[in-house]
Amino acid sequence: MIRLADGQWERIRKHFPEEHIADGRPGRKPIAARQVLEAVLWILNTGAQWHMLPQCYPNYKTVHRRFQSWCRSEVLRRILTDIANELRDKGALDEEECFIDATFAMAKGGGAEIGPTRRGKGLKIMAIVDRHGLPLSVSTHAANHHEVRLGAALLRFLHDRG
Incomplete structure (x- = not known):
């Protein structure tokens, strides 16, 4: 079970706007972002599948939906950039x-971000790490892009530093 220390949570709390929900709002109260983030970190x-999330965490569907939302709104990117800086x-x-x-990861079902290649449909996952293996930049792209261009984009992002 992964739990964030209070100091760690306070460091990144400002990035989660859903934590500031009014008490008088009708309906079911949303699950706290800290609980969902701990589940995502687990x-x-x-590397487990979403449905294998232990019962001590919120429902895996809620966790996955919130994770997707945070990815789309770049909440996680802002947190990781802030911590890296x-x-x-x-x-x-x-x-x-x-x-x-x-x-290269196969993606037989396809999708908007999946590119056809000679090996089939898929995507490329690229990463830059420092000499100790600490990730500095990670990205995914359609597999039909050349690694040189993707590497250049990763280096630009690393150079920009947020």
């Missing part, structure tokens, strides 16, 4: 030597 840490300012990121790698 999924990301274990703080680590960079403290000197905790070692950017003198970085590594870029990519992988």
Whole structure:
């Protein structure tokens, strides 16, 4: 079970607008963003499927829906950028030597962001890590884009630093 320390939560709390919901609002109260984020972190840490989320967390459908919403509204991106910039300012990121790698993932069902290739439909996942393996930038793209262009986009994002 993954739990955020109070200090960690206070550091990123401002990025979650749904935490500021009025008490007088009718209907069922939404599940707190902290609980949902802890469930998302469990999924990301274990690599488990959404439906395998332990019962100590909120319902997996709620967690997945909120995760998708946070991805679309770039809440998670802002949090990760903010934390990375703080680590960079403290000197905790070692950017003198970085590594870029990519992988291809099949996506037989397709979708708007899936690109056809000779190997079939799929997407590319690219990442830049520092010399200690700490992720600096991660992105997904349609598989029909060349790695050089995707790597250049990752480097631009890393250089812009938020």
